[in-house]
Amino acid sequence: MKKFSHSENLKKEDEIMFFLKFAWRNIWRNKRRTIITITAITFATMITIIMRGIQLGSYEYFIRTIAGDYSGYIQIQREGYKDDPSLRKTFIYSDEIKKTIESISDIIAYAPRLYADVMISSGENSYGGIIYGIDPEIELNFSNFHKKVKQGRFLNKDSSYEVILGYKLFENLKIKLGDEIVILAQGFDGALWDMKFKVVGVVKLGYTELDNSVIFMNLKDAQELLSAENRVSVIAILLPELGKIEKVRQKLLSELTQKELVALSWEDVMVELKQSIDLDNASGVLFLAFLIIIVAFGILNTISMSVVERFNEFGISLAIGFKNQKLVLIVFLEIIFIALIGILLGCLLGGIFNYYLIKNPIVLTGEFASAYEEFGFEPKFISSLQPRIFINTGLSILIVSIISSIIPLYRVYKLEPLKGIRFI
Incomplete structure (x- = not known):
């Protein structure tokens, strides 16, 4: 079994830090594109959290009202x-x-x-x-x-x-x-x-x-x-x-x-109530999945543009001895940084909005209010801050972002030095 010395471990740690710093600096080289991508991910995360919060909060309210009484x-x-x-x-x-x-x-x-x-x-x-x-x-x-x-x-x-x-x-x-x-x-x-x-x-x-x-x-x-x-x-x-x-x-x-x-x-x-909630939940999940897929295409487009624009730079790096695997790692880290920033901001904004709805439910009026009252419910929208809302949403967006990056990363992995240098 091969043993690594203390100096080799330090070298590996320095190399990792180099890649992290290099990737972080790269994402801000084109601030406009990075901010647009982060905004899209933030918006998707925030909307998903708000919608799931209202959906699950409504279920909890219905269960407390119906099951609590009966x-x-x-x-x-x-x-x-x-x-x-x-x-x-x-x-x-x-x-x-x-x-x-x-x-x-x-x-x-x-x-x-x-x-x-x-x-x-x-x-x-x-x-x-x-x-x-x-x-x-x-x-x-x-x-x-x-x-x-x-x-x-x-x-x-x-x-x-x-x-x-x-x-x-x-x-x-x-x-x-x-x-x-x-x-x-x-x-x-x-x-x-x-x-x-x-x-x-x-x-x-x-x-x-x-x-x-x-x-x-x-x-x-x-x-x-x-x-x-x-x-x-x-x-x-x-x-x-x-x-x-x-x-x-x-x-x-x-x-x-x-x-x-x-x-x-x-x-x-109350089997019928459970089945109604499951059916509504399934339709809600499908809608949010559709929203996330749309965002995935946006991420794919942005990443592809970023990679193509830097083919010349990548070609020169390969020509002086940089390996394709390391270029792939740097681009992958850039994607992870952008996705995590967007997810964290989206979770924060979505959490604030859901907390506000919990403290200040939206009171319905008109026909909607009458329909709610007819079935014995207070006419209001309420939300939820269940941890699974944030965990599931964050993981879904992160996984979609990684999947969206597969094609651009594959192109970087297969890039040859001469083709990269001559790319216009």
Whole structure:
């Protein structure tokens, strides 16, 4: 094995420093072209980061709003409930389960809920409905249901035999606030039960199916109606951030396995939402890839011009003993310098813009605002500063820049001294 002396190591280090300094000086020999190239890379990086930030920020907002209100980030349920959501698949809401949940510090809130299909009637009008048996006091800190009450009031902890209806169901029943309705349901024991409830509020959730059928009532009233004492369908769980879902889910699974319970993420429970996000994300990535490819052609054109203009210089260098490989290395370093400067500037500017959007979301107006509010969302654009946005964008631009340089570098590698000197 060949051994290198200390002096040989120093020589190699000096040679590397020479190439770095030489490449750095070369990129500023034609400042105008270099600045144009850096500006193009900066712009592409910045736009990509801003668009991905808004895209991922919107997804996070939708997940927090939809999953936070309905499924929770994680949901505890009995095995098989997702495929067969019936009363037979409910479970006892025991103190042991509460202690298990409360022992995990990352869980900031949890809400037990009991769901069931029922028949609701008033006078001659009858419709199918879905009971949402909730603990009103817990839901005030867990969901935004109370903020979506359009008439009347939300339930309180002392509410007894009171309900809130979806606004479409309320209109179809042709009733007024304060009227009584009758709810007929098949209980956990298989028997049919009916009870009278007073309508104290109307809620608009923004989802046609739920607005046509949802019935909010106190959890204890739902358990009484359904003969399901201390039973719940699910326990929805909130976390401080989406990144902790899998960690917390695994902890819950290890504790709940023996109780025939499972812990599912919002992705498992709200499959349609996950598929919608994946589809939109794919289209967004394709658009940004198209943008980056356009920039790649710009980089290729600039690098090719730079190389061709210096063929005469390269030919003279080769004639006095400079090797093609070293010329290729110098040109490659020039490309890396230009790409890195553009990427860093783009990341900085894109990060500043995304941070501003997080602190000052763009509030939509007009038809866009109405569309957002119709589905229960605040009409605003929000962004994200997830590290993967910057890492993926930076690496993509850098890789594209390197790929764009392959042809010009190959021409330098194959250049002959005489052809280079005679090139005009």
